[in-house]
Amino acid sequence: MVGMTTRTSAIEVSGLRKSYGDQEVVAGVDLTVPAGTVYALLGPNGAGKTTTVRILSTLLAADAGAARVAGYDVRREADQVRASIGVTGQFSAVDELLTGRENLRLMADLGHLDRRRTETVVERLLERFDLIEAADRRAVTYSGGMKRRLDLAMTLVAGPRLIFLDEPTTGLDPRSRRELWGIVRELVADGVTVFLTTQYLEEADQLADRIGVLDGGRLVAEGTAAELKRLVPGGHIELRAADSERVAELARRLPGANPNAPALTVTLPHDGSLTELRRLLDGIDDDAVTGLAVHAPDLDDVFLALTGHPTDELPEEVPV
Amino acid sequence: MSTATYAVRDSATMLRRNLKHMARYPSMTVMLVGQPLVFLLLFVYVFGGTMGAGLPGAPAGDRGDYLTFITPGILMMTVASVSIGTAVLVATDMTNGIIDRFRTMAIAKSSVLTGRVLGAMIQTALALAVIFGVAILLGLKTAASAPQWLGLVGLLALLSFAMTWFTVALGLASPDPETASNLPMIFVLLPFVGSGFVPVESMPTGLRWFAQHQPFTPIMDAFRGLLAGSPDGSDTLWAIGWCVVIGLVGYLWARRLYRTRAAH
Numbered sequence: 371m372v373g374m375t376t377r378t379s380a381i382e383v384s385g386l387r388k389s390y391g392d393q394e395v396v397a398g399v400d401l402t403v404p405a406g407t408v409y410a411l412l413g414p415n416g417a418g419k420t421t422t423v424r425i426l427s428t429l430l431a432a433d434a435g436a437a438r439v440a441g442y443d444v445r446r447e448a449d450q451v452r453a454s455i456g457v458t459g460q461f462s463a464v465d466e467l468l469t470g471r472e473n474l475r476l477m478a479d480l481g482h483l484d485r486r487r488t489e490t491v492v493e494r495l496l497e498r499f500d501l502i503e504a505a506d507r508r509a510v511t512y513s514g515g516m517k518r519r520l521d522l523a524m525t526l527v528a529g530p531r532l533i534f535l536d537e538p539t540t541g542l543d544p545r546s547r548r549e550l551w552g553i554v555r556e557l558v559a560d561g562v563t564v565f566l567t568t569q570y571l572e573e574a575d576q577l578a579d580r581i582g583v584l585d586g587g588r589l590v591a592e593g594t595a596a597e598l599k600r601l602v603p604g605g606h607i608e609l610r611a612a613d614s615e616r617v618a619e620l621a622r623r624l625p626g627a628n629p630n631a632p633a634l635t636v637t638l639p640h641d642g643s644l645t646e647l648r649r650l651l652d653g654i655d656d657d658a659v660t661g662l663a664v665h666a667p668d669l670d671d672v673f674l675a676l677t678g679h680p681t682d683e684l685p686e687e688v689p690v
Numbered sequence: 691m692s693t694a695t696y697a698v699r700d701s702a703t704m705l706r707r708n709l710k711h712m713a714r715y716p717s718m719t720v721m722l723v724g725q726p727l728v729f730l731l732l733f734v735y736v737f738g739g740t741m742g743a744g745l746p747g748a749p750a751g752d753r754g755d756y757l758t759f760i761t762p763g764i765l766m767m768t769v770a771s772v773s774i775g776t777a778v779l780v781a782t783d784m785t786n787g788i789i790d791r792f793r794t795m796a797i798a799k800s801s802v803l804t805g806r807v808l809g810a811m812i813q814t815a816l817a818l819a820v821i822f823g824v825a826i827l828l829g830l831k832t833a834a835s836a837p838q839w840l841g842l843v844g845l846l847a848l849l850s851f852a853m854t855w856f857t858v859a860l861g862l863a864s865p866d867p868e869t870a871s872n873l874p875m876i877f878v879l880l881p882f883v884g885s886g887f888v889p890v891e892s893m894p895t896g897l898r899w900f901a902q903h904q905p906f907t908p909i910m911d912a913f914r915g916l917l918a919g920s921p922d923g924s925d926t927l928w929a930i931g932w933c934v935v936i937g938l939v940g941y942l943w944a945r946r947l948y949r950t951r952a953a954h
């Protein structure tokens with residue numbers, strides 16, 4: 371509840387709304403993030419994730435609602451909020467004409483750190499983010515993963531206790547992604563609160579204490595990964611069909627089926643029971659299906675069940 | 691530390707960043723200074739003989755007289771040329787996430803643009819020094835006294851301050867660095883449609899009216915008067931007035947755009 375700030379809440383949001391023209395991008399979001407935890411805002415492109423982060427990090431004013439970040443009102447006490455947070459946006463925010471070390475020094479100067487502390491912090495971050503060898507090269511020569519690490523290191527220079535990461539691993543290769551996950555886990559171990567957005571279900575599952583599922587500007591569900599998975603009693607069954615005609619026919623005949631014509635598959639929800647599996651098998655001709663797989667519930671199923679559309683509308687999947 | 695101390699400290703930090711940018715991207719500075727330099731050489735050595743002879747007053751002038759006549763226009767062009775670079779750098783910053791990073795930090799809001807303007811003025815001063823140096827080597831004739839030189843330097847500083855703020859706003863208003871590099875081109879060309887390279891009296895009526903009333907003409911006339919050691923009070927006042935207007939419009943516009951424009 372906003373107004374009754376307790377020391378244990380890093381973020382408190384109620385009734386947050388933001389529209390662009392007649393399109394409501396954030397349509398009444400309420401959420402609370404306890405200090406020292408990781409909260410993941412999960413949703414496809416256009417769900418309102420970035421807009422929410424921009425409002426909470428003082429870049430954008432909300433149309434309605436209240437938000438307290440680190441105990442301060444984002445609108446009336448924007449400077450105090452800024453002094454308490456670190457933000458790594460969706461787009462690279464490093465100065466490519468400067469070297470890695472100069473970028474970190476720039477942040478230290480703007481964070482008004484004294485000279486001795488600047489030296490210590492910069493060296494420590496270069497080491498922690500594996501940038502020592504590249505420290506005196508211009509950032510323009512860095513790989514995507516290195517730029518992302520430098521970006522995050524810059525966010526940490528002033529030692530914020532609350533950081534926002536807007537799609538921190540979008541566009542990274544699997545190895546860089548795992549490295550970044552490791553860094554986030556270390557931050558949490560140091561007691562830092564992390565608010566991140568992602569379109570990768572796997573990422574939310576890996577990192578977050580609590581997950582908010584955002585769709586069309588609304589939080590359609592919230593809870594731990596386990597709680598969300600419990601919302602869907604079973605997993606799903608994937609049928610592999612011989613040709614696209616049979617895909618269409620299966621989709622027509624089976625309730626809740628979701629056809630994927632190019633892949634020649636049909637997925638349907640499944641409660642995990644043998645009875646239902648048997649009933650399904652009895653209803654299918656032998657030559658209509660070339661393969662069958664039973665999947666345990668994952669966040670994809672949660673997303674489908676909650677939003678009515680599958681996550682394969684997302685641009686890309688996390689390689690597992 | 692007080693808010694004002696932070697504003698100075700943050701602006702100095704931003705200025706250091708911009709000076710590093712200039713050092714790392716020297717081709718841009720060379721291009722921006724090279725442009726007016728090429729015009730200077732072109733006009734003195736290619737057109738100078740003929741144009742000098744066409745200058746009003748008797749006896750007819752020569753190449754050297756034409757050099758003296760166009761120096762104010764070249765100075766104007768130098769200030770305009772450097773401001774193209776400013777617009778490009780501002781637009782580049784805006785298309786990069788770094789401005790958003792600055793905006794989420796507890797720093798003096800004004801420092802991002804102030805640092806940019808200070809850097810651009812240093813760059814302009816260097817460019818003007820080069821152009822003046824070359825003009826003097828080529829035989830620029832001046833009868834300016836020490837106070838008049840001081841006035842000239844002051845007016846050039848005021849002009850570059852005004853033009854920089856205006857092009858910072860243009861850079862902020864541009865959707866991308868390419869647009870930002872095209873918009874200020876008009877300022878490089880404007881001295882031609884004014885008293886920069888030919889006496890305005892030689893132009894056809896409609897054009898002459900424009901040339902007499904556009905802001906750059908009194909500024910160039912004021913430079914010319916100061917260089918000749920006979921400043922015209924009216925020109926100087928008009929020049930100061932136009933600089934104040936350009937600077938104020940640029941400053942207010944830039945401040946407004948910086949506050950409202952999201953980087954994406």
